[in-house]
Amino acid sequence: MKITLNRINDDFLFECTNAQGNSILLDNTTQPGAKGVSPMESVLMAVAGCSGIDVVSILKKQRQEITDFKAEVEGERIPVDDAKPFKSVKVKFLLEGNIDPKKAQKAAQLSFEKYCSVSKTLEPTVEIGYEVWVNGDVVQP
Known part of the structure; x- marks a missing residue:
């Protein structure tokens, strides 16, 4: 099992993608305007x-x-x-x-x-x- 994590903005927003190409967004939810889950x-x-x-x-x-x-x-x-x-x-x-x-x-x-x-x-x-x-x-x- 393997995932990749890519930073997609200048702050803390990351996209995590699995081998099948499915992804979720992770973010620092203590910051205003977070676009992902912690x-x-x-x-x-x-x-x-x-x-x-x-x-x-x-x-x-x-x-x-x-x-x-x-x-x-x-x-x-x-x-x-x-x-x-x-x-x-x-x-x-x-x-x-x-x-x-x-x-x-x-x-x-x-x-x-x-x-x-x-x-x-x-x-x-x-x-x-x-x-x-x-x-x-x-x-x-």
């Missing part, structure tokens, strides 16, 4: 995307009918020397459709315990939590 926001996006792919894939294999899927991710950061790494990350899945809540909960559990490489990368130093909502109701683990 690198730390991109980490939260990566957790949402990785676990989201897992959950949707598992539920599709179980023939669950997903009509809408969203994830909200919050990260708590702590100062460590001059950096502010994540202390914890919490993912909230919001699913709609003809979905068995127990299957949705199990899919999320499998993602975080077994499949999601992004959360597994963070896991040694970051507490990862999640909750699952199906059709407006929270699913109890």
Whole structure:
């Protein structure tokens, strides 16, 4: 796996491109007029995307009918020397459709315990939590 990063203005705007030519913009979001996401926001996006792919894939294999899927991710950061790494990350899945809540909960559990490489990368130093909502109701683990 390889990406390239190119600076595209005189400040902090970078374009990151993968081998297939797909790209995202990263920027210093503390500056006015930022045109991309911050690198730390991109980490939260990566957790949402990785676990989201897992959950949707598992539920599709179980023939669950997903009509809408969203994830909200919050990260708590702590100062460590001059950096502010994540202390914890919490993912909230919001699913709609003809979905068995127990299957949705199990899919999320499998993602975080077994499949999601992004959360597994963070896991040694970051507490990862999640909750699952199906059709407006929270699913109890």
